Amino acid sequence: MAFLVLLAALLVLAAPPVHVVGQRKGFVSIDCGLDASSGSYTDTQTGIEYEPDDPYIDAGAGENHRLSADYDVYLRRYQTLRSFPSGVRNCYALPTVAGTKYLLRAEFEYGNYDGKNSSSLEFDLHLGANRWRTAKLPEFKDEHEVVFVAWAGWAPFCLVNTGRGTPFVSVVELRPLDAVLYPQAVRPGLFSTTYKRLNMGTSSFIRYPEDPYDRFWYPVENANPRWVNLSAPAGSIQVDITSPVPSVVLQTAVAAAGNDTALTAVTWRDDSEYSFTTLEHYADFQNTQLRQFDSYSGTVYESYKPPYLTRGTLYTVSFKAADGSYNITLVATNTSVLPPMINALEIYLLVPYENPTTLPSDFDAIMAIKKEYGVTKNWMGDPCFPTNYTWDGVKCGNTNGNTTRITSLNLSSSYLHGAVSKNFALLTALQNLDLSYNNLSGSIPDSIPSLTSLRVLNVSGNQLSDDSLCKNYNGSLIVRHDSSKSTCNKKITASRKSTVILVTSVVVAVLVVSAIVLAYFICRAKRNSAVSVVDHTRNAQLEIAPRSRTNQGDHLQDNENRRFTYKDLEKFTDNFKQFIGQGGFGVVYFGHLEDGTEVAVKMRSESSSHGLDEFLAEVQSLTKVHHRNIVSLVGYCWEKDHLALVYEYMSQGNLYDHLRGKIAAAEALNWETRVRIVLEAAQGLDYLHKGCSPPIIHRDVKSSNILLGQNLQAKVADLGLSKTYISDGHTHISATAAGTAGYMDPEYYFTGRLTESSDVYSFGVVLLEAATGEPPLVPGQGHIVQRVKQRVSTTGDIGSVADPRLGAAYDVNSMWKVVDTAMACTAESGAGRPTMGEVAAQLKDSLALEYARDNDDDRSVPASIAASDSAALMMSGFGPSAR
């Protein structure tokens, strides 16, 4: 239903301009159809600045028009409009803050802009996926408002052609409201559209600046002769500036005249199936005698006494008249001396949603992509609903309650250029992403292939850098690209096939382990024979290559995992002569293989709390895992009383020793080396999480489990506690015990669930150790995360955090990056933490910064860092020559 037609609101009034206080923060005021080149202007009556609509609507949507000359006495904002002769749905994207309450108002002044002198025009108004009103024209002007809580970073306001004329709009205004306003009018699943807002006992129309929220308060059109007008002395009514009703509105009222004991404030008819919400606003200023009445408006409020010189409001949450005939009537009680009165009232129609909406985070992400690339398709309104207006190239699914997800995005041949946006990775339910035949350059951000549900990524026909196409991707991801341009080798790894069921029975276990090892060899053999297969749709687990040739133990490569006897071990270790450490699983001895290769032999001690399960876990993990930053298994021993694992020997100890142990006392690691070590460790962990299928959670990440080889190359060790997911369907493992005090994910305490993010937390602690040189726990001083936070927030100085042994020999930004990354890793909620891939990317940046500081000549970052993934491939046994 149209608002009251009010010429006073429409015409240029003779009234002098109010003293303008300027526009309120958060107002969006759009004069549709205004020529973009003419810019914004300030309305002299309200001080509101109106701007052209171009920034809020896609280029090419609609046409600008001007009213016919007969209407040039109208206010400037009504003089122009935008009409939409083509396209069924056209939308404005209005910027909002999710969770904030808003009033959206659209005004329509036809003014014979098209010279057709139309006598009837109708079109629908949508907010997001749902219709809230039908605009009907032309009378003089139509005007509609909706009160809503923003659900995302954008609120799409759409005009939908329903075949009854060309939609158009003259003015669009968005006003943030205080959260306390309209608590009952904003219910999920319902639009509260303004039906009437009346200021009683006056002839004045009120809006901004008298109403700080810029609501329109209309005078009553045909005042009832049985009413008397009441008016309070100016300033006598005490309400706050942000009051739900401005004092100027409360200052006037109507009361029943003569001896009448009842006052019918408003009547209306509505035959729709919808119900209404009403608000009656009162403020008495005639406190001479008792005024008391019953209010009837769907709800009956008995014996109400309006408050004196301040506001009182009666709400009816849902008002539905069976016969479609509504009224609000006040009846004096028999003890009341004064007649009933009322100052103002508001009536809202509650329109239910017809459709679910796209999940807000998906909506925000795709809007960001749209803005970033300037996508011009029919990308307006809600991406998924209504279903007959869905966006080209967007497919939706996974509807859950009132929200749905974007599951497929096809931007093939869409003239995209520039870098591949990280915003694609915000569409976390994406299964298909087709970016083919665009002009994208640079590399694919790690976060995209890391999307857990992503199955197909098509980047063919772009100018992407080769190294980005050669990364190790999530096991089941198919990446389509131009193989002819790519220098990476393509192999299908075998590791995913060796899923193993652990059985505690020793006899069965022996068979199982043999089977794993056997399967591994068989698959490896297969892989080797398939090495030259170049396929488009590769399963890109490229880093599952044998141990790197650059390793300290080059020749280890020739030794497949071997089964040794206890006698062999005695021989290698010279009867366990050189004890080098104690792990969770048992003691570790130094040894030499027959060919002189140095190894570490880890014996399961009798007292070890770790049993056969852990042993099996480690064998299982290590036979599957081959990465330059994961310690390699050379072989194992399994005899009746002896379980042992034989690793490559890491001659330089571990990170803990270098930060705080004996070695540290002798020589502190410089910052560049520390960052390089943690970067390498991060790459190892990223590989466990994303390069292995099923993923492996280390569960005991700490500085003493980051081992260092010659040249201080870092490798993650001690996978004895690590676990794999039981199946792809599982998203976490329930574990009974894991980790080391100080490194343990606090979320794990509460949930008992371990995910990759638990490793990320522990790794964050390692990062802080590397930055500060301090242990995680200092008795009496709390945990390292708290200590660092405290220091950063009180001093704001990274120098207060950095290890004093570094002196000033570090790049400040590089240090900040590591500390910031550590803080992100140690976020309380696992969901808020980055992935190891993201962590590694940050550390790469940090290393580049430090490297630049340390190398003032213009050598760039060493290739092994800048393109570490492809570099590793080159060095692996299956380098480019294999293609």
Ligand SMILES: *[C@@H]1O[C@H](CO)[C@@H](O)[C@H](O)[C@H]1NC(C)=O
């Ligand atoms: C427009 O239509 C109205 C009646 O609907 C008529 O009175 C008026 O003269 C028309 N104006 C023009 C310019 O055709």
Ligand SMILES: *[C@@H]1O[C@H](CO)[C@@H](O)[C@H](O)[C@H]1NC(C)=O
């Ligand atoms: C979903 O919509 C229905 C009405 O359509 C509403 O009752 C319900 O509260 C809504 N749920 C959420 C989570 O918004």
Ligand SMILES: *[C@@H]1O[C@H](CO)[C@@H](O)[C@H](O)[C@H]1NC(C)=O
């Ligand atoms: C009350 O005020 C309205 C609006 O100014 C006016 O139309 C009406 O005649 C007034 N009523 C009385 C009884 O004066």
Ligand SMILES: *[C@@H]1O[C@H](CO)[C@@H](O)[C@H](O)[C@H]1NC(C)=O
């Ligand atoms: C109001 O009632 C009183 C007595 O009940 C009567 O004298 C008076 O005339 C009435 N006034 C009107 C305007 O009806």
Ligand SMILES: *[C@@H]1O[C@H](CO)[C@@H](O)[C@H](O)[C@H]1NC(C)=O
């Ligand atoms: C107001 O509504 C009530 C209930 O529907 C009805 O009984 C009454 O007659 C109505 N009053 C007026 C003045 O319309």
Ligand SMILES: *[C@@H]1O[C@H](CO)[C@@H](O)[C@H](O)[C@H]1NC(C)=O
């Ligand atoms: C006032 O009305 C109530 C019922 O609404 C009745 O019980 C009471 O007797 C009445 N009082 C007078 C003085 O009429």
Ligand SMILES: *[C@@H]1O[C@H](CO)[C@@H](O)[C@H](O)[C@H]1NC(C)=O
């Ligand atoms: C979309 O569907 C609605 C109802 O399902 C229908 O009224 C409308 O005409 C359809 N629009 C288009 C463009 O098909």
Ligand SMILES: *[C@@H]1O[C@H](CO)[C@@H](O)[C@H](O)[C@H]1NC(C)=O
């Ligand atoms: C994307 O759209 C193009 C045509 O524009 C089509 O050839 C291609 O198959 C689509 N991709 C997917 C994954 O559906």
Ligand SMILES: *[C@@H]1O[C@H](CO)[C@@H](O)[C@H](O)[C@H]1NC(C)=O
């Ligand atoms: C692709 O981008 C490059 C570099 O920005 C540019 O030279 C080339 O003309 C673009 N090609 C197309 C088809 O837009």
Ligand SMILES: *[C@@H]1O[C@H](CO)[C@@H](O)[C@H](O)[C@H]1NC(C)=O
């Ligand atoms: C991109 O690759 C996917 C998977 O192979 C395929 O379905 C899609 O059609 C490809 N897109 C184009 C435009 O060829």
